[in-house]
Amino acid sequence: MSQLAIDLRSDTVTQPTPEMRAAMAQAVVGDDVYGEDPTVNALEALAAEKTGKQAGLFVPSGTMGNLIAVLTHCGRGDEAIVGNLAHTFLYEAGGISALGGVHSRQVPNQPDGTLDLEDIRAAIRTDDLHCPPSRLLVLENTHNRCGGAVLSVEYTRAAAALAHEHGLPVHLDGARLFNAAAALGVSAADLAAPVDSVTFCLSKGLCAPVGSVLCGTTDFIRQARRIRKQLGGGMRQAGVLAAAGLIALEKMSLRLAEDHQRAQRLAQGLRALSGVQLDPGTPHTNMVYLSLTDDVPMEASQVAQSLREGGVLVGVVGQRRFRLVTHYWIDDQAVFQTVTAFKALLG
Numbered sequence: 001m002s003q004l005a006i007d008l009r010s011d012t013v014t015q016p017t018p019e020m021r022a023a024m025a026q027a028v029v030g031d032d033v034y035g036e037d038p039t040v041n042a043l044e045a046l047a048a049e050k051t052g053k054q055a056g057l058f059v060p061s062g063t064m065g066n067l068i069a070v071l072t073h074c075g076r077g078d079e080a081i082v083g084n085l086a087h088t089f090l091y092e093a094g095g096i097s098a099l100g101g102v103h104s105r106q107v108p109n110q111p112d113g114t115l116d117l118e119d120i121r122a123a124i125r126t127d128d129l130h131c132p133p134s135r136l137l138v139l140e141n142t143h144n145r146c147g148g149a150v151l152s153v154e155y156t157r158a159a160a161a162l163a164h165e166h167g168l169p170v171h172l173d174g175a176r177l178f179n180a181a182a183a184l185g186v187s188a189a190d191l192a193a194p195v196d197s198v199t200f201c202l203s204k205g206l207c208a209p210v211g212s213v214l215c216g217t218t219d220f221i222r223q224a225r226r227i228r229k230q231l232g233g234g235m236r237q238a239g240v241l242a243a244a245g246l247i248a249l250e251k252m253s254l255r256l257a258e259d260h261q262r263a264q265r266l267a268q269g270l271r272a273l274s275g276v277q278l279d280p281g282t283p284h285t286n287m288v289y290l291s292l293t294d295d296v297p298m299e300a301s302q303v304a305q306s307l308r309e310g311g312v313l314v315g316v317v318g319q320r321r322f323r324l325v326t327h328y329w330i331d332d333q334a335v336f337q338t339v340t341a342f343k344a345l346l347g
């Protein structure tokens with residue numbers, strides 16, 4: 001089950017662990033659209049407990065989880081306030097507008113992943129028939145495009161309080177919520193407490209093969225369950241997937257600090273090389289962002305191709321820019337080999 005290459009392109013590449021595969025083979029299953037899959041029910045209950053919410057909904061992807069959340073909070077013609085670098089805005093194929101008729105209002109993301117409170121305040125519409133009504137605020141933690149930056153409990157509280165003051169619920173795209181919790185030394189529930197709904201991915205650093213969970217109040221999840229069905233996300237004997245999700249939540253969520261330490265070590269090794277420049281502050285969590293210095297006569301794609309030939313896969317996120325993500329299958333040896341491979345190419 002070992003991976004062929006050192007694959008640092010993303011934490012989505014994580015394969016299920018042998019323990020997960022065994023649990024999947026033995027999972028007790030039922031028809032989850034009838035609510036009869038005990039393993040899915042157990043996963044949804046555990047996810048709710050871990051995020052401090054009343055209920056959970058197992059969904060096929062983070063994209064669907066966020067879409068269901070927005071469609072549950074908003075109707076057609078309503079407006080959701082999102083960061084201009086938010087995953088929901090940039091990388092979810094415009095689903096909230098294509099499928100929900102929800103208008104997005106973009107507020108600039110600060111380099112630390114936050115939205116300035118004054119920008120949020122200014123983006124909330126007054127009651128004017130010319131304008132789409134503001135109906136939702138979406139936050140993201142950790143923030144993918146902002147280098148895996150972590151939003152603090154205090155910031156989340158302040159942003160949610162502002163939204164709530166204006167009658168807007170808050171959805172948290174917590175695809176990597178457990179990375180944020182590990183980085184801050186708080187619980188996922190602490191980070192999710194101020195918000196009304198939260199999605200997190202089982203399939204990234206937590207290593208499950210498929211799935212995310214959307215959590216919120218019992219009433220919210222009841223409505224969300226109908227929308228999941230509308231979108232074709234009602235799955236039948238999904239306990240085979242949820243079985244891996246249970247291990248992801250119970251065990252893998254506890255070891256993410258290791259990935260963050262390895263990201264630190266990787267950054268330390270790369271920082272010593274002359275041909276690359278690391279982003280200030282990187283890594284916040286499990287992502288290292290770096291660029292080629294001006295004197296390097298190659299582009300990132302060429303460097304990535306040479307690294308690939310040596311068995312190291314890195315993410316190319318710009319003409320001269322890389323993203324390297326640590327995860328369960330990246331051990332100390334892989335970190336060492338990656339630094340060595342960069343060094344061989346760039347000195």
Ligand SMILES: *Cc1c(COP(=O)(O)O)cnc(C)c1O
Pocket residue numbers: 061062063064066087088140142143144173175176201212
């Ligand atoms: C990965 C990710 C998602 C969801 O992605 P899927 O591939 O649909 O599971 C959502 N938000 C963020 C911030 C992500 O990184």
